[in-house]
Amino acid sequence: MTITALDAPPLSALDALEAEAIHVMREIAGERERPALLFSGGKDSIVLLRLAEKAFRPGAFPFPVMHVDTGHNFPEVTEYRDRRIAELGERLIVASVQDSIDAGRVTDVTGPRSSRNRLQTVTLLDAIAEHKLDACIGGARRDEERSRAKERIVSLRDDFGGWDPRAQRPEVWDLYNARVRPGEHVRVFPISNWTELDVWRYVAREGLELPSIYFAHERSVFERDGMLYADDPLIERLPGEEPFTTSVRYRTVGDMTCTGAVRSEAVTMEQVVEEIAATRITERGETRADDRATEAAMEDRKREGYF
């Protein structure tokens, strides 16, 4: 039997962050009728699944898991998703961007620099409407990006799915206001206060499995704008972009068309964490083309209803 320190706080940072995240999830389960947990297959949403287990086991999750599938996923991640959800015995909703395209809701983008990243927003908002969701729990963190640093843990979206940074509800103590009017919903970020390093430490502590692409592997890639992209039929190469094979790993996991790999030899968790601690570049700056578009790229997409 493990003994929790009786009267010996302080808690370790991870214990404190975990307690906060579990509390947030349970509040949403208690206050909202129809939440869902957004799962991308990335390390942050894998941590969310573990936190949901801690919050609700031995019961079932009081919400389905939802994946917004661009159709441009890494196969390793889709395989991981299906296996992990089956292990957990929870319900998976897949909201497909391809379906949105086939239904004429959005127009697919083509060409060498095309990405379905922005199309996801329509698919997500349609899925929220279809399943009448009033809360979406996501794995965004405040250290990822400037506008996220200002966002509440429980963040209101209007009936267009938009975020109004100037009309945020004050968030005091741990008293979250998750109330919504018809058509509105809240986005909920239980790991807001975690950093990339906290996430890796937690993954290590909990012994969580990650999709294999997080660790160094040989891959055929090509270079564009200083980033390494997978050499895959889904990404049209430009003249002069010659593929070559090298050892890489992924630092974030998103749509294959906008997620870059980094050169790495790190095959163990210790080696990955060592690299992260030593790196001088943020994960989104290094590996996400979607954030590089403009000075306020993330804020603008969030106003439209993005994750």
Added chain:
Amino acid sequence: MEAGALLDHDAPALLRLATLGSVDDGKSTLIGRLLHDTRQIADDQLEHVRDVSSRRGGGTLDLALLTDGLRAEREQGITIDVAYRSFLTPRRRFILADCPGHEQYTRNMVTGASTADATVLLVDARQGVVAQTRRHLAIAELLRVPHVLVAVNKMDLVDWSEARFNEIADELRALADGLGLPDLVCVPISALDGTGVVEPAGVAAPWHEGPSLVTRLEDLPIDGADAHGPLRLPVQWVIRPEGEHGGGRRYAGRIARGTVRVGDDVVALPSGQEAVVTAVELLGEDFDAAAAPRSVSIGLDRELDLSRGDVLCRVGEAPVPARELTATLCWMHERPLQPGARLLLKHGARTTRAIVGEIRERLELETLTPVAAPDGLGLNDLGHVTLRVADPLVADPYSECRETGAFVLIDDQDHATLAAGMIISAG
């Protein structure tokens, strides 16, 4: 740090920090400095700041761009909203709530201070104590932030004068005494060049024997006051396991105060039903006991009629559930508060209807002195009110426990968060 140490998840404790300052006292520069000198700013972020600074025609690096994340803030050169930043030193993990000083200052300061273990309050060495400083001290006292540090900034502009520093520190201590704030720590710094921030001021201020600001922050005791005192465990969620392996119900919640142990005789409030704790667990892991602020799942020796919002207390330590409250409010909405208002009140995991009785007085922001409030409470006002609630609350005075003494008021129609409340007495 070694990789092994990096994965050593038990090592650093978490300190929640709020920085309070007014427009020109260099708060953004200090935060930029803290992040930069503890190596939290990545090259691409710095590159971005350089880029934007030069495009705006500014010659110097504007570190405020690191924290001002919203388009409107960058366009107008102001900070609108509380921003949360993380930084890590070898000894501690910090979450810093950066509270803007001018726009909506009371609302923002209360928000940042509500969760803070410590505040760093900035004073410009040339200006000394100004009206804002008094307000910041008052908010820190009102919110019962355990530790208050004052960074006397821009010391380079007063030639690192010992006399000037002492003059400011003495005035601050007198103010703190008047407010009943415990030991106030003052640290001389220059955020612009970093002197006194991470490293001690050294030759710049040979008269100052104290450690640097960051060392002070690393040394602050995290006393875990909430882990002591009577048990308060608000039930957030009742877990009903499916199938034979799940066993009985678990009652899930975050311990707001005290410690829960297997074998404790507990009483569920407001029903008054009693039971014995048979399990303290999380995802199949069993504990003998757990203290605030952990999130746990509790097993009891019998099934009680317990639902969300009810509170588990130890038998003999349970308060009488209260229907009448006297409280201090910080009003956070453009619509003013009038006596007789019908609102929702959220306390712990309970949301109940509430009616505002009288608005007894408004508090002067600098001294917390009560004055008459004939017009009710407006945006950013503090005041004393009485409230009546529909469902009895298991509440403590805020002076005894921040977690069980705090509440928010919510508009019943549009669900806006209207006010932060601190209980003075509950009966």
